[in-house]
Amino acid sequence: MNTYSDQDFESMAQALSALSHDNRLRIVHWLAKPEQHFPPQVDGDLVSDGVCVGFITEKIGLKQPTVTNHMKVLQEAGLVKSKRIKNWVFYKLQEDRLRHLLESVHVLTGSKHST
Template sequence: MNNYTDSTLVSIASLLGALANENRLRIIQWLADPGSHFPPQQDGDLIEDGVCVGFITEKIGLRQPTVTSHMKILQEAGLVESKKIKNWVFYKLQEEQLDGLLEAVKKAVQKSTIQR
């Protein structure tokens, strides 16, 4: 059984906290497959550069300061990275971080196998 230290569990909980909002979780879902959820952009490639905050704002139907706040939480958790192109900020999913989180949660809750 994987016995995580308290600090590791706190770290996992912090990352999960960043995802514990339906709007942030929805944004993560969209960023996981931006080509299916957003139109082509004039500046920046959806896959290489990320999605313009304006497109995210328009799609989710919230005010830009609210979306920016959600994105800041996701970025501080390391789940997205940002890139400025001209006057806009583009956000891209950090898939490795998300995959690592999912794996850590799985290991944290796995039952130990009893050998007979």
């Protein structure tokens, strides 16, 4: 039996809220397999450094401030981390955090799952 603190519930709710927007969910999907969704970058490795915000902006077709705001929400929820390389910010999915979140939801709902 798992016991969750109020802080655990707040953290899960923040992450689930971050994922509740279609554009953010789309970005998380792309970041999960960056080599399948983005071309090679001049600066920064897609897998180890993350994806340049410019590539995300171009692919999703939104203005950069809007994408930056979406990325901030995902970062505050602990779902992505950022890294500055030269003049650009690169974003990488925090796969362990996402996996833990999904497993916690399964436990909360009593769902059976396979990993």
